[in-house]
Amino acid sequence: MAVYTEVSDEELEGFLATYDIGTVLSYKGIAEGVENTNYFLHTTEGSYILTLYEKRVREADLPFFLGLMQHLANKGLNCPLPVNNRQGQPLGRVAGRPAVIITFLDGIAVRRPTAKHCGALGGALAQLHLAGQDFAMDRPNALSLDAWAPLFGLAEAQADTVSGGLAERTRRELAYLQDAWPKGLPTGIIHADLFTDNVFFIGSEVSGLIDFYFACTDAFAYDVAICLNAWCFEQDGSFNLTKGQALLAGYQAVRPLTAQEIEALPVLCRGSAMRFMLTRLVDWLNVPPGALVKPKDPLEYDRKLHFHRHVRNAREYGLEA
Amino acid sequence: MAVYTEVSDEELEGFLATYDIGTVLSYKGIAEGVENTNYFLHTTEGSYILTLYEKRVREADLPFFLGLMQHLANKGLNCPLPVNNRQGQPLGRVAGRPAVIITFLDGIAVRRPTAKHCGALGGALAQLHLAGQDFAMDRPNALSLDAWAPLFGLAEAQADTVSGGLAERTRRELAYLQDAWPKGLPTGIIHADLFTDNVFFIGSEVSGLIDFYFACTDAFAYDVAICLNAWCFEQDGSFNLTKGQALLAGYQAVRPLTAQEIEALPVLCRGSAMRFMLTRLVDWLNVPPGALVKPKDPLEYDRKLHFHRHVRNAREYGLEA
Structure with a gap:
């Protein structure tokens, strides 16, 4: 508000x-x-x-x-x-x-999406990627790999006050991502912030995508990873495979993922979880006194990172063989 | 908000x-x-x-x-x-x-009404009074004469911290109002809070009256006095006679004021100014720490009271002979 x-x-x-x-x-x-x-x-x-x-x-x-x-x-x-x-x-x-x-x-942002919503969202995301392909401008992703170490630098000293061991876990994860970050994936316009509040539905159909103020040029599959993080986890932190299947199938029905994208999906999920963990952590540690807006919990994304570290391949997100 | x-x-x-x-x-x-x-x-x-x-x-x-x-x-x-x-x-x-x-x-609340707006408002107020005449329920005005002394009691000890002499001025005014308050005026449903934010216009026509949560049964002319206070003073505290003329003429074109109402208008203006001065004063002295809503200035109504004390008859508000 x-x-x-x-x-x-x-x-x-x-x-x-x-x-x-x-x-x-x-x-x-x-x-x-x-x-x-x-x-x-x-x-x-x-x-x-x-x-x-x-x-x-x-x-x-x-x-x-x-x-x-x-x-x-x-x-x-x-x-x-x-x-x-x-x-x-x-x-x-x-x-x-x-x-x-x-x-x-018109449309309503659903706070607790069903698998049907996730399927529709996947399709809308792929349509966005295709529709953006001939857009003439570009804008680098200011919150990707290169930004994460400096962001972490703003929070590192206090990270363990939020959760014991968070600083060390994050250092290790950042080192891994630095090594493993994929290059050469199909790239174009991505939304980069397609959380449930930015998608309107009428019934189970997507009626609108809004809030393009993080949109940038980056790997399409990174946008898919952001959505898996934002749409397919339950409130208790568990990953809902049915929702993952629906989201990925919805996406692939419009724009099939390449073999390279499929292989990169686990590391992209780790990277996108890192991005939201870090910005939330910095906000969490810098709440102005008397602030109206309650900061979002960085540990939600720390827990998602933990989940992704144990994923071996995209099938564990629900990708059909 | x-x-x-x-x-x-x-x-x-x-x-x-x-x-x-x-x-x-x-x-x-x-x-x-x-x-x-x-x-x-x-x-x-x-x-x-x-x-x-x-x-x-x-x-x-x-x-x-x-x-x-x-x-x-x-x-x-x-x-x-x-x-x-x-x-x-x-x-x-x-x-x-x-x-x-x-x-x-539909419609827009005007923050700085013109005389044309005041005329339309006067007409709408009279229509409200006529339309309410056969409404079966009633509700006493909980913020009229009998409420003012207890309200002032909540603020009296601190009143002079807001403005030097405010406590004494208010005591004297309350004593005057207690003596002079008119009885037997034509009575019915009044809005009792028809400030500019509660009136919508499209162009210079009234398209809506809203926020009936102070509505009650009281003298119609008291509602007119509330509106003279709320609509016809300029930001510098001066009374705009042209706006007063427009408001009263607009009202009378729909519901002519009786001789008794016309005579009572100056004291009703003092009473309604007292009512808003007092509720504002109590709110002003009781702002919770960290409150979002800036309290309204009680002294605006203290100054209006000063003006009304020097009014001799309704013509000075713009009533046509």
Whole structure:
């Protein structure tokens, strides 16, 4: 939940006058996303989201994110379409913030996905990968292998206060990943943050993928690994093989994995678990006093790492032979 | 802004299954209201607000508030309509809270109303008073004359820390109000909290009156006085006579004030200013540490009281002869 920036009527009117989206009938701050300020906007032309980018999104990255969403939406992917203003640009400013208007997508983020949801998610992920293939821009993944040692450096001294032995476990895992990290995998646009809150469903169909603000250029199979981590573990920490099977089968029905990708899947799962463990650990150790947002538990991903270290091949994630 | 209670998908589905409002397409917590938790709800049948009542609304008062909104909406007033569930009741429970679904109203709350807005507001207020006349229930005003001395008792000892002389000024004003408070004025349902955030406009037309959770049975002209206080002062504390004229003319075009009401208007303005000064003062002196919501300034209403003490008759508020 977050509405960080209040927009006055005058500012909103001035901003909307630069668009061709009809007369505003209603707007309300919505409690969604922790990075940005979002307003639900109802006009005579339809429903939209007005997003004001707060400090955590780098303004220099916005042309990539917005261009990508327009590219994907135009390819028919269910993702928000940034609306161009009368100058033909999606990006404007309101209340001192970079701001966009995107189309509103119906659908509900499921907190406890079923195998059916996982299957649909797998298919949508593969569609995203295919639809992004001819997108012209690229953006390196700022939170991949090279970032992990520096990230860990911010937390290493205090890591054992979170869990005994965490520092040593992480050092060893980072050394392993440094050696074993795969190269030359099929690469393109990945979402890189496709957690359950970023996927809308109507019934068991995916109606929307949102929040492209970690999207970047990296191995497709790394995105699959992120989703296995985010969608296929139960709350007690166990891996649900049925959900893994559904997710991978859903993905492969649209874009079959190569032999190299299949072989790399266990190490990619370890790497993506490491990425979320580390960013959560740094956040956990740096909660400002009086913070509203409860940090996410880094140990959830430490436990997932433990699971992945015992996986020998992709079949243990549910990949059909 | 406030989303106090998180509703799980399962709870929401279970709750909505008791209504006949179609399939849910989307729901989002909205940052609106400081008393309750509100979700914007989009279904195959339309748009709604799901409200969960938090502790500050007394559950025993809900049948009055909900019955009143249904009565007013059925009379054609632009106010939210609480939707009955399949048992024919508007009130249910979700996530342990009393909860209702009300129809969504388009419109925008103006932060700086013009005289045109004030005129439309006056008309809408009079329509509310007329539409409420045959509503069968009543509810005494718990924040009128008899409540002010006890309220002041909670703040008296510290009042001068907020502004020098405030305690003495307030004691004298309370003594005056006790003597001068009018009796026998035309009485009925009043909104009692019709500040600018509770009135939606599309253009300069009123499209909705919301937030009936202070509604009660009291003098109609007291509601007019509340609105003069809330709508016709400028941010620098000056009274805008043009706005007062517009508000009173708008009201009288629908429901002319009686001679007795006109005579009482200055003392009613003093009383309603006292009511908001006192509740704000108590809140101001009792801000919990780490509170999110900035309390409203009691001195704004102390200054309005000062203005009203120098008013001799209703013409000084803009009443046309």
